[in-house]
Amino acid sequence: MSLTKAYLLIFIVLLVDQISKIYVKTNFILGEEVEVFNWFKIHFIENEGMAWGTQIPGTYGKLFLTLFRLVAVGGIGYWLWDSIERKHSSNYLIVAIALILAGAFGNIIDSVFYGVIFDDSSSQLATLFSDQPYGKYFHGKVVDMFYFPFWHGNLPSWLPVWGGRDFTFFNAIFNVADMAISTGVGILIVFNKQAFHNKEA
Numbered sequence: 001m002s003l004t005k006a007y008l009l010i011f012i013v014l015l016v017d018q019i020s021k022i023y024v025k026t027n028f029i030l031g032e033e034v035e036v037f038n039w040f041k042i043h044f045i046e047n048e049g050m051a052w053g054t055q056i057p058g059t060y061g062k063l064f065l066t067l068f069r070l071v072a073v074g075g076i077g078y079w080l081w082d083s084i085e086r087k088h089s090s091n092y093l094i095v096a097i098a099l100i101l102a103g104a105f106g107n108i109i110d111s112v113f114y115g116v117i118f119d120d121s122s123s124q125l126a127t128l129f130s131d132q133p134y135g136k137y138f139h140g141k142v143v144d145m146f147y148f149p150f151w152h153g154n155l156p157s158w159l160p161v162w163g164g165r166d167f168t169f170f171n172a173i174f175n176v177a178d179m180a181i182s183t184g185v186g187i188l189i190v191f192n193k194q195a196f197h198n199k200e201a
Helices: 003-027 061-085 091-117 176-190
Strands: 033-037 040-047 142-147 151-154 166-169
Touching: 003 040, 003 061, 003 091, 003 142, 003 176, 061 091, 091 142, 091 176
Parallel strands: none
Antiparallel strands: 033 040, 040 142, 151 166
């Protein structure tokens, strides 16, 4: 795969990611939910930290996380460029890296810019390019919306750890960028031999 095609894939993922986030942000109040099917809902939340809502504590935790993401994207970008320049890397590897890079960059856009281009969503529809932004640069919140609660109920009491508890499968809420990252990592795991196979070998 050429660098141009890899960039095109990254651009498409970023475009879909940002359009979906801006749409949800400007059409949903925080916590609002629309049921598409009984197992698929659009549920608007904002994530201040990493995956699964994990946060780095402290005043500079959010800033550190955003800067770390920027450094990581730089490293992934170099990995993509180097893999293509060597001209012998598998397309599995290039597509996987491109998806991971697009996903990471998509969430970085939220973290870096959303705090200064949107106002608060907690009690109103957010306004794009608001004159009263909710935060500042590098302190934006990542927009998540896809929710697939395939099953919800109480687990049997005889099950270890989770027995007798209220349980939802699958309870993660995510976005297009997260899907791209997960797909890229999935390709590297499932197609490991093909991804890291040198065409010269």
